Amino acid sequence: MPPAEPGDRDLLDLAVRVADQARPGEQVEAFVARSTSTTVRAYAGEVESLTQASSSGVGVRVVVDHREGFAYAGTLEEQVVQEALEEARDNARFGEPDEFNGLAEPDGVEPLPLDLWPKGLPDVPTAEKVSLALDLERATTRRDPRVKGVRVAMYSDGLGEAAVATSTGIRVWDRSGTSYLMVQALATQDGETQIAGGLSVGRELTDLSVDEAADDAVLRSTRLLGSTKPPTQRVTLVLEPRMTATILGLVGGMLNGDAVLKGRSPFGDRVGEAIAAPLLTFVDDPTDARSLGADTYDGEGLARRRNALVSDGVLQGFLQNTYTGRRSGTASTGSAARGVSSTPAVSAAALAVAPGTGTHEELVAGVGTGLLVTSMAGLHSGVNPVSGDFSVGVEGLMVRDGALAEPIREATIASTLQRLLLDISAVGADLEWLPDGTGGVTLVIPDVALSGQ
């Protein structure tokens, strides 16, 4: 158990008070969370909105006779929390018995000391955050005559703490925080408008760079001006690091122990086999503090750990929570993800590709004719994590003779996720961390269907 700081005991105390009410033959878990956030949206030189938010809640899970029930409440009021416990108990009567149901138990894995708390952030005056958002809009609209406005320029931060206590002996508490700047630039030329976003992410306010976010948005919006619909053809794809991270996130979902157990993963029986090109290695490592998804404990209170998923193209294993670990005859990989309002799911927290060789520019130069993909749309409607079918809308720049050429839009790329992984022909060294905690590099994938004219 980590040393909880004075004044921060209350969350863990509350969780323990709930867990301690377990009756004989009953297991009780309380997940208690509290967060605060500030969001400033700037528009046309004014503060469009300033939101000061604080949220808290508790999720209570009860397992009795291998039946599970759950209830949550968006408040920490003692009486409502008590009602949630009673509701969870009642709900457990309706779940069907499953011998693998049961709460996590301490597994001896020690948490790594991670420094995820931005010490300076709680003391930053709101006025400073407001200035950042206003500066971001100003910076974005002063870089290029074609960018005269934004849809929004935003500063946002969040500080959160969570405690888990169970009647099986789990007692943990931790806290973390992040902040980011985001701007959506509108670039206009000859009656055409393009919109694209720029980001800067970090933990402390001092990690953020107005210039980085503004440059990013201006480059991304202006380079799409004049884009046209390309002819239908097969092309070599060059995926920007953030596109790679998005696709990797989809693959991570297919390596989820729950999908595997329930026959919904196309990789379910492939451990030890090559599922990707040998150039590709990726891990889910929430103990890597560079990732904004880094975490000391998972949603069931087990220490987070590094999980190798694909090494040199070979599938190493799957992510598990306590239930899927038990049922699959392995153990939890510390991959239980949750919020207050749900039971622990299985999810990657900090997926990242091991960097390969070559800069982004070098990889582009190595492609004769291809498409640099700079944005994808329709991921939720065009990618099926069970079949692996993959079809998404894309925008980007054609690559000709190793150089970036004309911009394209209103096109799709299609394949299967299985095929894309196997066909990777180059992995860049340009690791970039994204706001969702994933880390991507530039990837090159030849011979993919591009649908256009």
Next chain:
Amino acid sequence: MLDHDLIRETLAAALRTGGDMAEIFVEDKASSNAVLDDGKVEHLTSGRDRGAGIRVIVGDTTGFAHTADLSRAGLAEAAEAAAAAARTGGGGVREVALTRVEAPRPNEIAVLPESVGKGEKVDLLRRADASARAAGAAISQVTARYGDSRRRILVANSDGLLTEDDQVRTLLSVMAVASGDTGMQTGYQSLGRTVGFELFDRYDVEDLGREAAERALLKLAARPAPSGTMPVVIGPGGGGVLFHEACGHGLEADLVAKGASVFAGRIGERVADPRITLVDDGTMAEEWGAIAVDDEGSVAQRNVLIEDGILTDYMWDLLRSRKEGRARSGNGRRQSYKHLPMVRMTNTYVLAGPDDPDDIIASTPKGVYVAHLGGGQVNTATGDFVFGMTEAYLIEDGRITEPIREGNLIGNGPAVLGSIDAVGGDFAMGSPGMCGKDGQGVPVGDGVPTLRVPALTVGGTA
């Protein structure tokens, strides 16, 4: 939901340091969910979320804060935080006289879900699961989800408005997996209405399970989708999301005002084929986006957005309509008391047209017929939009032939609207949807008759 004196006190506190308007939005939402997966009822979940969001508007600036603490002290603290953005130096205590606005309910609720035993809800899942599994030996997995919610809201503001709504929603969905030589395929079907448990007296959960399973089985034998630009016929009810994405978002006044919509400045112009009349209608009884009042207290309305191909109006929230000095349209919505409202759709649909649906297919020599669309996404600045086809077929020689695998379609909103060359007389509403915008999800409905787009790009591989 909240004592009127306390409402008045909170609004006055929010305006103490200045501001043009203050608003309090109180929400009390109770929900219950159950999941059956892998042949077992996994767990039931009960949830309770209750709190208030307070905003203060001064000029072009909004201050917002929310709290789960509805006590006098909790509300006072939130009011003070919301007022922080509105420190103009003026202000002073303001007296607020509240006038209650009664809005007609889109429909009555016969059986409140909270009055129904949990065992009865779980039983629906078992029936849907059994029916899906009985549809074919290749069905290898079934997930069935039940959910109900009762969301009570109160909105009051310093203009004197006071109104309440009581929104009940009930939903059942089934996802089936079929396994064969070509791998696995999925089929999904859902049923959702703004009614209570009487939903299941009217609709058979067995049908729902079977339809999801049949969709998965069909795709096992499906060919890869074609790649390239071709005519696309959208089936009745299955394709409302096309209009939601192709122009719905682009007609939201907040995006229009910021120059982030291709439809900005085009009121009164022809934007679509004369056969197209597009309506957004929060009053449509029982449909998933139905509300009595929006989340700013405006009474829900039926708004004609495109009439006979001419753009007639955008959708409005409080902020945009105040600024332009016009009436609101009942489209100010928010995910919860923790969110600021913005312009959102409710139930968006295209009215039936003059053409015979069979003729539309028969007069299409080669193309794709989409019976059921999945979700979509739009870039409102360019108008480019994608949407997924979850059940689709080839059209060959004017006949629907083989099923094709899943994929996205891509098109450009203004170009697609202007080019639609057939609209059938067979209007139907589609499945319940969840629309996302700036990180907030709200329930929406959509509907279309059969219609044809002469050139859409199909994102397949073949």
